[in-house]
């Protein structure tokens with residue numbers, strides 16, 4: 001078996017490894033030593049459990065462990081489901097040295113991580129991402145949260161995992177729509193950090209869509225590096241980390257407006273990135289040609305790039321105001337200078353935001 005490809009997320013207080021590669025769920029030697037206590041809670045969902053839960057449980061055979069299997073989907077990333085995770089830890093009578101294992105996509109990772117952050121004021125957790133989106137983004141960096149009807153990820157905490165174990169074999173069972181949603185966050189890294197990576201994605205689009213293992217593995221590792229580097233610089237998003245939110249203020253508003261069940265997170269981010277790029281071009285901050293190129297690449301990956309009819313621009317703007325980047329009532333947006341470079345901009349006029357939303361509407 002080929003060795004995992006690994007890197008470290010280097011933080012001031014504690015660093016942790018990201019291991020990616022095939023077959024890692026069958027490698028408890030990589031993750032079992034990180035579980036210091038005698039107890040573990042595995043949190044997963046109904047789609048993931050039948051494929052992968054047993055392998056993880058085998059690695060926990062000598063521990064007192066419990067399993068919580070939640071229904072899948074963004075609409076389940078709620079305070080009520082978070083309460084179930086806390087109840088499961090209470091039933092396990094989990095000590096402070098217990099570990100939560102998040103086995104699934106970003107919904108499970110965010111929710112399980114938040115439960116670990118809160119139980120006894122914070123216990124260890126390990127991320128075992130099983131979607132492309134979770135491997136390239138949500139499992140790394142320690143943002144944990146649940147949604148409210150009023151907005152995405154409004155209740156949460158920064159709580160770093162002990163390790164990220166990304167078994168790329170799990171991508172074989174991922175539905176095509178989820179693979180495409182993950183590719184949106186992959187494109188995001190090129191858009192904000194590295195125009196050359198956008199070229200690479202263009203050149204390897206077919207291989208990514210047909211799940212060529214080496215190409216997906218390479219993309220995953222590159223994205224983890226971009227993310228690990230920015231998290232190391234700015235763990236709690238005082239500045240540069242906010243660039244990772246390119247497209248997200250618009251995307252989160254769309255997800256919230258749609259009630260969390262119409263869009264995959266990655267799809268909403270794809271639309272949001274194009275709106276943000278269009279707004280940047282409209283303000284004369286970025287070339288329109290780059291915006292068109294970004295839109296074309298996202299469409300090549302089968303992603304939506306337009307705000308559908310039926311969503312009023314004013315309603316989306318009202319939802320955007322509850323974004324976590326808003327300070328003293330002042331919206332801050334991640335805009336574009338050009339492909340490969342983003343910036344944080346405050347004070348964009350409502351009229352300009354509304355115009356970009358309307359220009360992006362079908």
Ligand code: NAD
Pocket residue numbers: 045046047048051072073074077104105106107108110130131132133134137138139140141142143144152153170171172173174175178181182264265266
């Ligand atoms: P998800 O967790 O809902 O997973 C997508 C779907 O795929 C679900 O139905 C799930 O059951 C299924 N699935 C997962 N792995 C599978 C597999 N290997 N085989 C078959 N089916 C599988 O969604 P996601 O796209 O992984 O994550 C989106 C979430 O991540 C959002 O809530 C978003 O806010 C969050 N997020 C968080 C961060 C962060 O930094 N914490 C970053 C980006 C996104």
Ligand code: GLY
Pocket residue numbers: 137138140141143241242244245
């Ligand atoms: N996905 C945004 C972040 O981790 O900061």
